[in-house]
Amino acid sequence: MLAQTPPDAPAAVPGSPPGAIPGPRELRSVVFRREREAAWRELEDLIAAADKRGLRTLGAEQLARLPHLYRAALSSLSVARSISLDRALTDYLENLVGRAYFVVYGTRQHLRRQLAEFFLWQLPSRVRRARWHILAAAIVMLAAAIAAFQLTSADMDYYYVFAGDMAQGRTPASSTSELRDGLYHLESGSGMLATFAASLFSHNARIGILAFATGFVAGLPTLLLLFYNGLVLGGFAALYHARGLAVDLWAWMLPHGVTELTAVVLCGAAGLQLAQALVFPGARTRMDSLRDHGRAAALIVVGAVIMLFIAGLIEGVFRQTVTSVPIRFAVAGTTAVWWIYYFGFVGRGRDRAEAAGPARGIQPEPRATGELLPQRSGAMEVAR
Amino acid sequence: MRNVASNMAAVAAQRGNEDAKLIREIVTPEGIPLRFSLARAGDRAAAFLLDMVLQIIVLVVISWGLSSAAGGEASWLTAVIVVLAFLLVNFYFAVFEVRWQGATPGKRRIGIRVIDARGGQLETSAVLARNLIRELEVWMPLRFLLAGGLVWPEAPGWARLCAGAWTFVFLFMPVFNKDRLRIGDMIAGTRVVMQPRIVLVPDLADQAAEAPYYARAGAPVAAGHAFSDAQLGIYGIYELQVLEGVLRTRPGDPAQLEVLRTVSEKVRAKIRYEGKVVDDERFLREFYAAQRAHLEQKLLFGQRREDKFSK
Numbered sequence: 001m002l003a004q005t006p007p008d009a010p011a012a013v014p015g016s017p018p019g020a021i022p023g024p025r026e027l028r029s030v031v032f033r034r035e036r037e038a039a040w041r042e043l044e045d046l047i048a049a050a051d052k053r054g055l056r057t058l059g060a061e062q063l064a065r066l067p068h069l070y071r072a073a074l075s076s077l078s079v080a081r082s083i084s085l086d087r088a089l090t091d092y093l094e095n096l097v098g099r100a101y102f103v104v105y106g107t108r109q110h111l112r113r114q115l116a117e118f119f120l121w122q123l124p125s126r127v128r129r130a131r132w133h134i135l136a137a138a139i140v141m142l143a144a145a146i147a148a149f150q151l152t153s154a155d156m157d158y159y160y161v162f163a164g165d166m167a168q169g170r171t172p173a174s175s176t177s178e179l180r181d182g183l184y185h186l187e188s189g190s191g192m193l194a195t196f197a198a199s200l201f202s203h204n205a206r207i208g209i210l211a212f213a214t215g216f217v218a219g220l221p222t223l224l225l226l227f228y229n230g231l232v233l234g235g236f237a238a239l240y241h242a243r244g245l246a247v248d249l250w251a252w253m254l255p256h257g258v259t260e261l262t263a264v265v266l267c268g269a270a271g272l273q274l275a276q277a278l279v280f281p282g283a284r285t286r287m288d289s290l291r292d293h294g295r296a297a298a299l300i301v302v303g304a305v306i307m308l309f310i311a312g313l314i315e316g317v318f319r320q321t322v323t324s325v326p327i328r329f330a331v332a333g334t335t336a337v338w339w340i341y342y343f344g345f346v347g348r349g350r351d352r353a354e355a356a357g358p359a360r361g362i363q364p365e366p367r368a369t370g371e372l373l374p375q376r377s378g379a380m381e382v383a384r
Numbered sequence: 385m386r387n388v389a390s391n392m393a394a395v396a397a398q399r400g401n402e403d404a405k406l407i408r409e410i411v412t413p414e415g416i417p418l419r420f421s422l423a424r425a426g427d428r429a430a431a432f433l434l435d436m437v438l439q440i441i442v443l444v445v446i447s448w449g450l451s452s453a454a455g456g457e458a459s460w461l462t463a464v465i466v467v468l469a470f471l472l473v474n475f476y477f478a479v480f481e482v483r484w485q486g487a488t489p490g491k492r493r494i495g496i497r498v499i500d501a502r503g504g505q506l507e508t509s510a511v512l513a514r515n516l517i518r519e520l521e522v523w524m525p526l527r528f529l530l531a532g533g534l535v536w537p538e539a540p541g542w543a544r545l546c547a548g549a550w551t552f553v554f555l556f557m558p559v560f561n562k563d564r565l566r567i568g569d570m571i572a573g574t575r576v577v578m579q580p581r582i583v584l585v586p587d588l589a590d591q592a593a594e595a596p597y598y599a600r601a602g603a604p605v606a607a608g609h610a611f612s613d614a615q616l617g618i619y620g621i622y623e624l625q626v627l628e629g630v631l632r633t634r635p636g637d638p639a640q641l642e643v644l645r646t647v648s649e650k651v652r653a654k655i656r657y658e659g660k661v662v663d664d665e666r667f668l669r670e671f672y673a674a675q676r677a678h679l680e681q682k683l684l685f686g687q688r689r690e691d692k693f694s695k
Contacts, residue, residue: 027677030560030590078416083683085676087625090586095582098418106485114508194463202470213520216567291573298513
């Protein structure tokens with residue numbers, strides 16, 4: 001109704017003659033600012049403290065004031081937008097409320113609880129959900145291993161093609177006893193062992209992360225990495241099998257290999273998940289699909305990096321100090337049983353609870369909807 | 385001089401347009417849209433470089449500290465440093481962004497932060513996803529470019545060219561899309577926005593707050609300038625806020641006086657102001673206050689006059 005007042009009509013301001021401009025002191029925006037400024041400054045100090053030293057350092061009373069002050073500032077912002085033309089003021093409020101928003105609605109979970117949630121539910125659950133990708137990654141690696149095994153068994157020259165880089169002096173030219181010694185060799189200095197384990201870990205983990213990241217390039221490099229890994233494995237196996245060292249080789253490889261190979265397959269599966277989200281987004285937009293699968297895959301990769309660290313410890317320390325074949329196999333079996341249990345069963349109850357109804361904490365899922373916004377092009381992610 | 389002033393206005397308008405393209409909105413649960421401006425590529429690069437320098441410093445200091453503590457004897461030293469370097473390179477960003485609500489030391493210094501694209505909580509998984517991808521975006525091409533000889537000795541020219549193109553495509557990805565997304569941001573569903581600390585400056589229309597400037601000018605405050613409704617009906621909100629910007633620029637700087645004089649002459653000619661003007665700054669301030677009062681008054685009645693061209 002007010003909007004239809006003709007522009008020429010005298011503005012009916014109480015206490016001022018028609019046509020006269022109210023003095024600056026009576027400007028509504030000036031009075032408005034004077035009344036509320038103290039609360040804004042208090043909020044500003046609170047967020048500055050929270051930013052600098054963490055939310056935890058705020059006292060109980062301050063914590064209780066925070067949402068109150070935030071809502072007050074938010075309402076100030078919306079009033080300022082409609083009555084004030086002071087650019088400095090609206091910019092300030094926009095900035096203040098934006099910063100307060102992330103303090104008020106930011107993650108409040110304790111690190112210990114986050115870690116517990118990660119290990120007891122998120123990681124095994126995400127792995128279970130990626131089972132088909134894991135299967136695909138495992139098949140690619142196994143197929144490469146079998147092919148390389150067959151080829152190398154038929155013609156030892158292939159060994160140099162498949163496992164040349166990783167040979168470290170273990171080639172078809174070595175004698176059988178040299179190869180056997182390599183499997184039971186004990187390092188003397190513990191320092192060398194630690195360095196060896198550490199470099200193995202960082203090398204493997206980097207390759208694993210890369211296998212995930214290259215999923216973004218439609219997953220082809222991911223598949224290549226898996227395939228290449230399988231070739232090395234097959235070539236190695238063929239050499240030792242040909243010399244009658246099959247049992248010794250597996251006893252040497254499996255204690256850490258179970259964990260390491262599983263981790264490699266998991267990284268590959270994460271990369272494939274990413275690739276699928278990118279190439280076949282399904283009914284959703286590519287961005288939405290990438291976002292969901294990317295986050296899930298990243299959790300799997302972090303799990304795999306931790307597994308590689310464990311594998312590095314086994315490889316660098318255990319394997320170099322224990323030579324008994326039965327014990328080596330016992331350890332390999334134990335790790336296999338553990339990972340099957342962990343990824344197969346941990347957190348299943350939570351899975352079911354989530355499926356029944358997502359009962360999560362208070363989580364803002366504000367959506368930018370087109371009609372709410374004054375400038376349509378500014379919508380960040382219009383709910384699709 | 386007038387040409388310069390109008391050119392400046394044109395540049396400012398264009399600049400504003402450019403800025404508007406970078407504005408994104410999030411609607412809070414309370415139903416109020418908040419505006420955020422996406423971070424510029426230069427700011428992000430600067431923050432990244434700062435973080436890199438910090439990582440190197442941390443690594444050097446810790447290595448040096450450990451080796452001097454161990455007396456160069458401990459054999460586990462290399463192992464610790466290798467693992468540390470790996471963790472630092474791959475999890476430095478992730479740990480800070482989780483603990484500091486989307487900021488790292490470099491980002492905080494520059495005044496930018498990572499947010500969830502939909503305005504929800506910044507999940508740990510999102511932070512991990514956007515940072516693990518750096519292996520593909522930065523480290524791999526960098527390693528190849530800097531130490532290509534180790535990865536692939538005697539690489540042919542085309543391989544180097546490919547590596548260069550790869551680096552270029554991934555590193556400059558944020559420049560090529562409208563949301564300024566790095567691949568990591570696409571995968572994680574995150575955005576990087578500017579969030580510097582803006583301080584509240586005095587209101588130009590509040591007489592009590594602006595007193596110091598008059599004192600500096602040494603002009604008598606007694607006789608004010610008066611403007612008629614017709615004179616105040618010429619300009620709109622856009623011009624008002626440009627004037628605000630001019631008045632807030634370097635107050636008290638002698639060089640600014642020249643700008644103020646030019647603007648004041650331009651305004652007087654436009655609104656046909658007949659009265660005598662002694663102090664240009666004072667005239668502009670009073671015009672600003674009157675103009676704002678006028679426009680805000682109209683605003684209350686639902687008439688929003690955007691600029692001098694609107695009806």
